[in-house]
Structures are given as C-alpha cells and as structure tokens.
Amino acid sequence: MEIDQLPDGDLFTHQRLRAGEQAAAEALLGANGKNLSDPIPTVEDKWQLLPAFLRVKGLVKQHIDSFNYFIEVDIKKIVKANELVTSDIDPRFYLKYTGIRVGRPERTDADAANRMITPHECRLRDLTYSAPVVVDIEYTRGKSRVIRKGVPIGRMPIMLRSSHCVLTGSNDEEMARMHECPLDPGGYFIVRGTEKVILVQEQMSKNRIIVNTDTKGFINAGVLSSTQELKSNTY
Incomplete structure (x- = not known):
C-alpha cells in the first residue's frame, strides 16, 4: 500500500499507526539493548526479530489492513473508474454512480427488531457475516434527471476484526457478551456458518527479470516467461 494513494484522513491514521508500531518495536528491542537501526550480523540475531514482529504486527494484520483499504478506498476507485453507463439506443439516457458505501453487518430477516448481528450468531444459524453495499446513483427518466441515495446493490462478507466488524473496539466484557x-x-470470514480464510501463496514473479547470486557467488539473471499457451525459463 502506497501512502500517496490514501485520502488525507486515512493518511493521518496510517502515519499514526506506523509511528505506534515503530515505537512498540523500539521498546521491544530496547529491552535487549538494541536499536532498530543497528546492523543484524548473524542469523541468530535475525531470529530474535520474529517475536518482536509477532507482538507488533501479529499474524493477520496484513489481511485486515488489506480488507480495510479495499472497502474504504479501493472499492470507491473501482466505481469511479466505471461510473458512467450509457445507452447505445438512446444517447440521452445515462446512469452514473456517484458514490458507494459498505455498511455494518446486519440481519436480513424482515421482521428482526434488532438489526445488528454477531459472528457467533452467524456460526450458529449457518449465516454469512455480511454487510449491505449501497450506491448513490444519478440517471435520466424522460427529460428529467433523477438522483437516488443509498440504493442497495448487494452484500459483502465482512472480515472479522476489520473496521466494519462489530467486534472492533470491543473490550473483554463486550466480547464475552457476544460469545467471542x-x-x-480475526482476519477471516464466516460464510454460511463456516469460517473461511484467504491463504497467502508465494509464487515466482512472471515476465520479470530476477537477478540473484548462486552458491558459487556468481551473479545471474533469469526470467520466467508465461503466456496462456506456454511457459519457459530463460537464464
């Protein structure tokens, strides 16, 4: 995620979180008399970074940050890039998306008195922990222009502990009340009552020149060329 892609409010939050993470890492390393800028001479010293990384970052923070960025920034960019729909038959007709928002997880029952839903209830009732997606649109009807706000277009599964999850910001007592x-x-979804997680896979970059050093110290370059029809390695 590049900082210059974030809106002003998100940029301030991002910088504040980065500063907090750096302070926490410095505190952990300072207990051993070390600093973040110190060189790491041995493999044993590198392994000492792992507990500090897990305590500061955790195992799922990259998933949560990525999902938050998608529902708060990326989804708006996608709609902005495809905001205008025109008609080939009637050039006077158009439909324009002027905004999109992802709501909070809620029940889909028509007669539900309390709309809020928890992950625990979704597990018990085989439901999907999801939130409504609404858009603001503008279109023509005859010779008049119509503007509508908050038109539902679907639902999106919500990652647990993300910014739109009901668990975010809850203390231990509130978590216990929600049976969590x-x-x-967090960092996973609940789809039809089953917990689902996105697995991260590491693959060699395709169609890029990779420069490295072999076991004898020689520098070599290679590229994995890939198309729909064939794949080839070149060194």
Missing part, C-alpha cells in the same frame, strides 16, 4: 474470545485475532 478476546484472543481471537
């Missing part, structure tokens, strides 16, 4: 474990890091 305070130690649960």
Whole structure:
C-alpha cells in the first residue's frame, strides 16, 4: 500500500499507526539493548526479530489492513473508474454512480427488531457475516434527471476484526457478551456458518527479470516467461 494513494484522513491514521508500531518495536528491542537501526550480523540475531514482529504486527494484520483499504478506498476507485453507463439506443439516457458505501453487518430477516448481528450468531444459524453495499446513483427518466441515495446493490462478507466488524473496539466484557474470545485475532470470514480464510501463496514473479547470486557467488539473471499457451525459463 502506497501512502500517496490514501485520502488525507486515512493518511493521518496510517502515519499514526506506523509511528505506534515503530515505537512498540523500539521498546521491544530496547529491552535487549538494541536499536532498530543497528546492523543484524548473524542469523541468530535475525531470529530474535520474529517475536518482536509477532507482538507488533501479529499474524493477520496484513489481511485486515488489506480488507480495510479495499472497502474504504479501493472499492470507491473501482466505481469511479466505471461510473458512467450509457445507452447505445438512446444517447440521452445515462446512469452514473456517484458514490458507494459498505455498511455494518446486519440481519436480513424482515421482521428482526434488532438489526445488528454477531459472528457467533452467524456460526450458529449457518449465516454469512455480511454487510449491505449501497450506491448513490444519478440517471435520466424522460427529460428529467433523477438522483437516488443509498440504493442497495448487494452484500459483502465482512472480515472479522476489520473496521466494519462489530467486534472492533470491543473490550473483554463486550466480547464475552457476544460469545467471542478476546484472543481471537480475526482476519477471516464466516460464510454460511463456516469460517473461511484467504491463504497467502508465494509464487515466482512472471515476465520479470530476477537477478540473484548462486552458491558459487556468481551473479545471474533469469526470467520466467508465461503466456496462456506456454511457459519457459530463460537464464
């Protein structure tokens, strides 16, 4: 995620979080008499960074940050890039998306008195922990221009502990009231009552020149060329 892609409010929050993470890392390393700018001479010293990384970043923070960026920034960019729909038959007709928002998780029952839903209830009732997606649109009807706000277009699964999750910001007492474990890091979805997680896979970059050093110290370059028809390695 590049900082210059974030809006002003998100940029301030991002910088504040980065500063907090750096301060926490410095505190952890300072206990051993080390600093973040110190060189790391041995493999044993590098392994000492792992507990500090897990305590500062955790195992799922990259998933949560990525999902938050998608529903708060990326989805708006996608709609902005495809905001105008025109008609080939009647050039006077158009439909324009002027905004999009992802709501909070809620029940879909028509007669529900309390609209808020928790992940625990979704697990018990085989439901999807999701939130409505609404858009603001502008279109023509005859010779008049019509503007509508908050038109629902679908639902989106919400990642647990993300910015739109009901668990975010809850203390231990509130978590217990919702039958959730305070130690649960989140970073996964609940789809039809089943917990789903996105697995991260590491693959060699395709169609890019990779420069590295072999076991004998020689520098070599290689590229994995890939198309729909064939794949080839060149060194």
